Structures are given as structure tokens and as C-alpha cells.
Amino acid sequence: MTGGLAVRGLVAGWEDEAVVDGADLDVAGGEIVALLGGNGSGKSTLLWAVAGLVRVRSGTVCVDGRRVDGSSADRLVRKGVVLLPQTRRVFPSMTVDENLQVAELGTGRPDVVAIRRRRDLWLDRFPGIAAKLAHPAGSLSGGEQQLVAIGRVVSAAPGVLLLDEPSAGLAAAAMAPCTAAFREMAAEGTAILLVEQNLAVADALADRRLYMGRGRVHDAPSGVDRP
Numbered sequence: 001m002t003g004g005l006a007v008r009g010l011v012a013g014w015e016d017e018a019v020v021d022g023a024d025l026d027v028a029g030g031e032i033v034a035l036l037g038g039n040g041s042g043k044s045t046l047l048w049a050v051a052g053l054v055r056v057r058s059g060t061v062c063v064d065g066r067r068v069d070g071s072s073a074d075r076l077v078r079k080g081v082v083l084l085p086q087t088r089r090v091f092p093s094m095t096v097d098e099n100l101q102v103a104e105l106g107t108g109r110p111d112v113v114a115i116r117r118r119r120d121l122w123l124d125r126f127p128g129i130a131a132k133l134a135h136p137a138g139s140l141s142g143g144e145q146q147l148v149a150i151g152r153v154v155s156a157a158p159g160v161l162l163l164d165e166p167s168a169g170l171a172a173a174a175m176a177p178c179t180a181a182f183r184e185m186a187a188e189g190t191a192i193l194l195v196e197q198n199l200a201v202a203d204a205l206a207d208r209r210l211y212m213g214r215g216r217v218h219d220a221p222s223g224v225d226r227p
Contacts, residue, residue: 003029004191005050005160009059010069012049018057019045021215027191029064029159032182034194034206036221041212043195044086047162050193051083052076063160080159084166086195090145092138096129099137099148103155119155125177126151142169147178154181161185163194167201179204 005027013019019042027033035043048054050061052073061069063081071079090099100119104112123130129147132140137148146169153161163182167175182205186192196202202209211221 003064004031005193006062006065007046007050007059008062010046010049010061011057011059012045012054013057014045014054019215020049022059023212023215023217025193025210025217027160027193029189029191030186031208032186032192032194032206034196034202034209035212035217036196036199036202036209037212042215043212044164046212046217047083047164047193047195048085050160051081051162053083077156077158081162082153082156082158082160083162084149084153084164086164086168090137090140090148092136094137095134096137096140096148097133100133100151100155103152114157115155118157119151122151122154122181125181126174143171143174146170147174150178150181154185157185157188157190159190161190161192163192163196165196166194167196167198175201 007023007025010020010023011018023042023046025033025035035046037043045054049056052071052075056069059069060067063079068076068079068081103119104115126147129144129151132144137145140148150166166178170178179201182192194202194205211218
């Protein structure tokens with residue numbers, strides 16, 4: 001595979017436990033792949049390992065055909081690998097506007113104009129968030145904080161986007177514009193790997209499904225706990 005994300009024989013985990021134990025998967029540029037499985041199956045740990053936040057013990061991670069395993073998280077962001085974690089990650093004391101501006105700082109890319117254009121388009125989808133740009137992000141509701149976090153990754157337009165439960169805390173009416181935004185990103189060539197407990201959201205987004213169980217990735221759900 002010459003584009004997108006390719007994982008081979010990935011072993012990763014926390015402390016002495018290998019939560020991901022020999023995982024293989026591919027996500028082509030322009031493709032959205034849903035990774036399903038029960039709690040504790042290793043889905044989130046796999047995303048964190050690809051993003052450089054959990055140490056890769058063995059195996060390889062390639063982005064656009066180049067190995068990136070062993071790279072630091074900040075370096076991977078500059079290479080276009082961005083994670084939306086399951087827990088909302090906003091800077092609570094910073095304003096909503098300042099939180100969204102982080103995309104300009106983290107990508108290491110010169111096209112700030114394009115980032116700001118994408119941010120403005122995101123805010124057009126959510127006028128309620130646009131009206132609170134001067135508010136501390138920590139003063140927003142949980143769902144609003146999730147929209148700020150999603151807006152930040154959408155603005156960055158990464159080459160590989162790792163989504164961990166993007167629907168968490170969001171009403172269906174708010175998730176629909178997010179789905180449209182993710183679809184637009186894929187149409188522009190982003191490879192998206194989605195971990196999602198909400199099967200309706202996964203079905204609405206994904207081009208295909210993979211299933212994780214016992215630390216490995218499978219094409220079919222046989223022997224794998226469903227979410």
C-alpha cells in the first residue's frame with residue numbers, strides 16, 4: 001500500500017500488558033474504515049499507538065508508504081497524523097477561538113489561510129459554537145466541547161485521522177454535520193480510522209468494517225465481541 005495508513009504486526013500496550021498483539025490493518029487515502037469490537041479489545045490503544053502516544057513494542061506503522069513507528073506524537077502531527085481522543089481534549093482555560101487556533105500551531109504546515117478557511121466552514125455548521133468564541137472552553141457543555149475538539153481536527157485537514165468515539169456526548173442533530181465534514185475530508189484524500197460504539201454512526205460513515213478482539217484485527221466478527 002503506497003498511500004494512507006498501513007499497520008503490520010503491531011504490538012503495543014500499557015506497562016507490561018500487550019493490549020494490541022499483532023494487529024494488521026490498512027486504510028487507504030480517501031477511505032473511512034470502522035474498527036469495531038468489545039470494551040478492552042484494544043481499539044483505543046491501537047489508535048494511541050499509531051498516534052505515538054503509546055509505545056510500539058514491535059511491528060510497523062507506515063503513513064503514505066513511510067515508516068513512522070517510533071516517532072513522537074508531536075512529530076506525527078506534523079506528518080499529518082491526528083487523533084481525536086475519546087475523552088474531550090479542550091484547553092478549558094483558553095477560549096473556544098484559542099482552542100481552534102491550536103490547529104495552526106500543531107500541524108507545522110505553512111498554509112494557515114486554508115486552515116482558517118476550514119475552521120470558518122466548521123463554525124458555519126455550528127453557529128451556536130461560533131457565538132461562543134470568546135468563552136472559556138471549559139464553560140461549554142460536554143457536547144459543545146466535543147464539537148470544539150472535532151472542529152480542531154477538521155481544521156487541520158490531516159492525511160490520517162484517527163477518530164475515537166466522535167459521537168460521544170453528541171445529539172444526532174449535531175452528529176449529522178460532523179458526518180458530512182468527515183465525508184468531505186475523505187473525499188479530499190484523508191484516510192480515516194474510526195472507533196465507534198454507535199453502530200448507526202459507524203454505518204453512516206464507514207466504507208467498510210474491521211473487528212478487533214484479543215488484540216488483533218479481523219475482517220469478520222466471528223469470535224470477536226461486538227460493541
